[in-house]
Amino acid sequence: RRGEMAKATQLINNEVFRAFATYAAIVLLKMMLMSLITAYFRVTRKAFVNPEDTATFGKGEAAKKFLRTDPDVERVRRGHLNDLENIVPFVGIGLLYALSGPELSTALLHFRIFTGARILHTFAYLIPLPQPGRGLSWAVGYAVTFSMAYNVLKAAWLL
Amino acid sequence: RRGEMAKATQLINNEVFRAFATYAAIVLLKMMLMSLITAYFRVTRKAFVNPEDTATFGKGEAAKKFLRTDPDVERVRRGHLNDLENIVPFVGIGLLYALSGPELSTALLHFRIFTGARILHTFAYLIPLPQPGRGLSWAVGYAVTFSMAYNVLKAAWLL
Amino acid sequence: RRGEMAKATQLINNEVFRAFATYAAIVLLKMMLMSLITAYFRVTRKAFVNPEDTATFGKGEAAKKFLRTDPDVERVRRGHLNDLENIVPFVGIGLLYALSGPELSTALLHFRIFTGARILHTFAYLIPLPQPGRGLSWAVGYAVTFSMAYNVLKAAWLL
Numbered sequence: 001r002r003g004e005m006a007k008a009t010q011l012i013n014n015e016v017f018r019a020f021a022t023y024a025a026i027v028l029l030k031m032m033l034m035s036l037i038t039a040y041f042r043v044t045r046k047a048f049v050n051p052e053d054t055a056t057f058g059k060g061e062a063a064k065k066f067l068r069t070d071p072d073v074e075r076v077r078r079g080h081l082n083d084l085e086n087i088v089p090f091v092g093i094g095l096l097y098a099l100s101g102p103e104l105s106t107a108l109l110h111f112r113i114f115t116g117a118r119i120l121h122t123f124a125y126l127i128p129l130p131q132p133g134r135g136l137s138w139a140v141g142y143a144v145t146f147s148m149a150y151n152v153l154k155a156a157w158l159l
Numbered sequence: 160r161r162g163e164m165a166k167a168t169q170l171i172n173n174e175v176f177r178a179f180a181t182y183a184a185i186v187l188l189k190m191m192l193m194s195l196i197t198a199y200f201r202v203t204r205k206a207f208v209n210p211e212d213t214a215t216f217g218k219g220e221a222a223k224k225f226l227r228t229d230p231d232v233e234r235v236r237r238g239h240l241n242d243l244e245n246i247v248p249f250v251g252i253g254l255l256y257a258l259s260g261p262e263l264s265t266a267l268l269h270f271r272i273f274t275g276a277r278i279l280h281t282f283a284y285l286i287p288l289p290q291p292g293r294g295l296s297w298a299v300g301y302a303v304t305f306s307m308a309y310n311v312l313k314a315a316w317l318l
Numbered sequence: 319r320r321g322e323m324a325k326a327t328q329l330i331n332n333e334v335f336r337a338f339a340t341y342a343a344i345v346l347l348k349m350m351l352m353s354l355i356t357a358y359f360r361v362t363r364k365a366f367v368n369p370e371d372t373a374t375f376g377k378g379e380a381a382k383k384f385l386r387t388d389p390d391v392e393r394v395r396r397g398h399l400n401d402l403e404n405i406v407p408f409v410g411i412g413l414l415y416a417l418s419g420p421e422l423s424t425a426l427l428h429f430r431i432f433t434g435a436r437i438l439h440t441f442a443y444l445i446p447l448p449q450p451g452r453g454l455s456w457a458v459g460y461a462v463t464f465s466m467a468y469n470v471l472k473a474a475w476l477l
Contacts, residue, residue: 011258012258012259012260012314012315015317017258017315018315018316018317019317019318021255021258021259021311021312021314021315022311022312022315022316022317022318023318024251024252024255025252025255025308025311025312025315026312028247028248028251028252028308029248029305029308031244031247031248032244032245032248032301032304032305034244035244035245035301049237050234050237050287050293052287052288052289052290052293053290055289055290056290075368078367078368080244084243084244084247084402085349085350085352085353085398085402086350086353088247088346088349088402088406088409089346089347089349089350091247091251092342092346092409093342093343093346095254095413096339096342096343099329099330099335099339100330100339101330128368128370129370130370130373131370131371131373131374134368134370142350142353145350146347146350149343149346149347152339152340152343153339153340153343153344155330155339156330156335156336156337156339156340156343157336157340158333158336158337158340159337159340159341170417171417171418171419171473171474174476176417176474177474177475177476178474178476178477180414180417180418180470180471180473180474181470181471181474181475181476181477182477183410183411183414184411184414184467184470184471184474185471187406187407187410187411187467188407188464188467190403190406190407191403191404191407191460191463191464193403194403194404194460208396209393209396209446209452211446211447211448211449211452212449214448214449215449239403243402243403243406247406250406250410254413
């Protein structure tokens with residue numbers, strides 16, 4: 001049992017893997033935060049989608065008028081979906097990249113730029129900043145993930 | 160070759176990793192089930208979104224009337240998207256957590272509560288149960304993932 | 319340090335893991351490609367969702383008319399969401415499967431069929447091909463992921 005445990009925790013002792021774990025946890029927590037922001041806007045804007053969510057506002061027509069879309073709610077939801085579309089590839093490809101034996105400094109560069117770009121992307125989407133703010137922050141994160149994928153394929157290629 | 164294979168399968172011999180693999184597979188299968196439920200409601204409610212999907216109902220106006228949204232279909236789709244938003248962080252953070260060397264009993268507690276909460280969430284969404292049933296089951300899964308992320312960051316922190 | 323690095327890169331020396339890394343990177347890149355196709359259709363069809371994205375078309379009503387949905391854009395977005403719903407389980411379950419010690423030939427069979435099916439699915443969705451083209455390619459990928467999940471649960475089962 002002890003020996004096995006030691007083997008299993010080897011990965012977490014590796015610096016590149018520790019860096020990946022740190023940044024992956026941060027961007028996944030950032031993505032999870034979008035749920036709370038959506039809930040906040042749904043409650044403050046009184047804009048719900050499920051009839052059972054408006055039951056506290058009374059019955060019938062009184063409650064029905066809160067079953068509506070709100071621009072702020074929809075904006076956060078788009079940001080959330082964009083996170084899913086971009087953070088999922090980062091976590092998947094990033095894990096493989098971290099296990100492909102890159103230099104710590106190169107790996108940190110990838111993880112830091114991606115994380116910074118996605119945090120900027122969220123601000124750019126929610127404030128919102130004029131374009132190309134959101135577009136550029138999206139493209140930077142995309143390019144970082146692409147670079148990691150290239151390195152994974154170079155190291156692992158077995159078709 | 161044999162030696163390498165043995166090394167690669169070490170992880171699956173570790174009990175915490177085996178527990179994670181079991182629960183991650185269960186929640187991912189549960190998420191995949193939402194596709195089948197969506198398909199079931201699309202067919203029984205005759206509510207499709209792609210014109211090519213209604214071709215069996217004839218041509219022109221006869222088929223066009225089945226290109227519509229249905230409340231039951233939309234409800235399952237929202238449940239599916241909510242799964243993506245919550246099960247993706249669980250799988251990503253949970254893997255890092257399983258590799259960070261937690262006690263088996265603590266890890267099992269996290270995995271079991273999350274899995275139970277997400278199964279409850281699906282029932283709460285699809286029946287639907289009155290609030291706060293769905294809200295609470297969502298919050299429990301969210302809190303478990305947050306707790307695992309805290310443990311990952313404590314064990315791995317390298318910024 | 320060197321020793322640790324060697325341990326961490328053991329996985330990438332394992333052939334099943336290398337095969338998984340290759341196919342996971344390919345399907346994740348394919349999924350990322352959907353973002354570019356969406357952007358391409360948004361620009362060529364002039365169909366945007368965020369007001370700040372239409373600022374280059376002028377102010378007020380001149381720009382507002384480009385805040386609209388377009389069938390081609392919506393089609394790509396549905397394909398993208400379907401990728402998320404199916405490629406996320408493949409990457410999660412596939413990683414656990416690759417670590418559960420399968421035969422290389424069996425693993426390659428799973429990875430290749432899934433990857434082929436998802437590439438076909440994208441073509442079937444975007445062209446679009448008549449049904450059951452898209453339905454079958456979806457079902458094949460689904461069945462492959464299910465088969466891997468069965469093998470993971472058989473090897474890891476610890477509830």
